[in-house]
Amino acid sequence: SQQGEEDPQALSIQEGENATMNCSYKTSINNLQWYRQNSGRGLVHLILIRSNEREKHSGRLRVTLDTSKKSSSLLITASRAADTASYFCAVAGNQFYFGTGTSLTVIP
């Protein structure tokens, strides 16, 4: 399987706290993307960071990319109960594959 690896597998935090999830991969990339999936639904694209970028922001989301370590992190600041979902990284290069996901629970 070509899946990337994410950690933690599951994360539970209080509303208002920050959530950080990490993704590691093995291949060379053109870009790395993060997606969100609510239970029983399809995936929704959150943010894309290109291989020549190191950090990107979108609203309460902050993504970093370290191509030397083949890793990325997604930070959600000031979390809300509505952020409860599974989050997946997706590695785009010669192939396109998803990570194993982090299940985030934000407790009101």
Added chain:
Amino acid sequence: GAGVSQTPSNKVTEKGKYVELRCDPISGHTALYWYRQSLGQGPEFLIYFQGTGAADDSGLPNDRFFAVRPEGSVSTLKIQRTERGDSAVYLCASSLIKRDSEQFFGPGTRLTVL
């Protein structure tokens, strides 16, 4: 259309039967993807179309799985002689141009093989 649609939303079949799953991508999107997702796992790539042709079918698990996109829009994933291990959510996605673009996902078809 407004988004990617998939039909049926749920499919229950018996072991050994043939099933077809349909995907309607966003109008104008040339790239279309099929994934399979088991509970608690990330989506597993099956096949990628660019236009009418399968640009990468390396994820199809065996020759019981086949997909077509004859006119470059709607796609059908076909599974022959279904097995219980085929039970999963089958996701379809489309993107505007190429494989490393943002992908737009449908809600999925939940396949249960009894």
